[in-house]
């Protein structure tokens with residue numbers, strides 16, 4: 001991953017992103033495949049992360065092609081394989097050779113350190129808590145999956161995967177904020193997970209990230225997403241973050257609008273290409 005990052009210089013990606021992706025892959029290894037040449041792992045495909053990458057020293061030997069076939073198998077339960085295709089390098093030629101077509105983009109958005117964002121004002125009838133022993137991982141994961149059932153792409157998690165991520169030495173339960181109805185405080189209906197990342201090039205301060213925000217369908221439209229976002233910004237700034245980033249599907253207009261109104265500005269476009277799984281004949 002690091003060798004590819006050095007050569008391909010994907011815009012908006014850094015080593016700490018890869019670190020998180022690696023931990024996420026290891027937490028659910030059945031979701032990824034690797035290519036091996038003479039006992040050396042030289043490429044991998046992880047449909048959940050929209051990622052197919054071959055080590056720069058092992059390219060143009062058919063690894064990408066084999067990984068693509070493995071990716072179609074892994075994506076069998078979705079109806080398409082969706083991958084990030086960087087604009088530079090051989091990515092686009094490869095994607096075309098595999099019969100993929102451009103589908104849509106994700107945006108990496110940033111909030112400037114000095115952008116004024118109001119403190120959260122929670123609607124009445126809810127309680128706000130941070131993650132802790134009161135919420136078993138199994139129920140937390142059920143909430144994540146329920147909030148993302150109608151999301152485009154392969155957004156789903158397993159308890160093992162989330163437990164693995166929570167085993168990281170730097171995991172801080174207070175970076176997960178949950179909202180519950182006041183009369184059922186142990187039954188969360190919305191959440192946000194944030195993180196503080198190392199400064200990126202030119203940043204004087206650490207970079208905050210809003211990783212994942214979700215509200216159960218029946219609780220949408222009451223401002224919970226907006227207040228969770230505001231709470232995230234306040235929390236990240238209190239933790240010393242300068243710029244704050246997040247990524248979003250360009251087609252997820254509701255989320256995109258919410259982020260824009262809060263002051264997030266699109267900075268990097270990550271094009272995604274797809275290939276139907278059923279039409280592959282596999």
Ligand SMILES: CC(C)(COP(=O)(O)OP(=O)(O)OC[C@H]1O[C@@H](n2cnc3c(N)ncnc32)[C@H](O)[C@@H]1OP(=O)(O)O)[C@@H](O)C(=O)NCCC(=O)NCCS
Nearest residue numbers: 052053054059060061062063064065083090091093094097
């Ligand atoms: C794109 C990438 C995965 C290709 O891996 P690879 O192992 O070199 O791919 P393969 O050897 O199996 O190539 C399969 C076909 O793709 C096309 N292709 C791959 N790289 C290409 C390049 N640099 N220029 C033109 N065509 C290319 C060719 O048609 C090739 O067939 P050929 O070798 O018979 O001509 C690799 O360059 C990479 O990891 N790039 C960075 C990440 C990325 O762009 N991922 C895209 C995911 S869709």
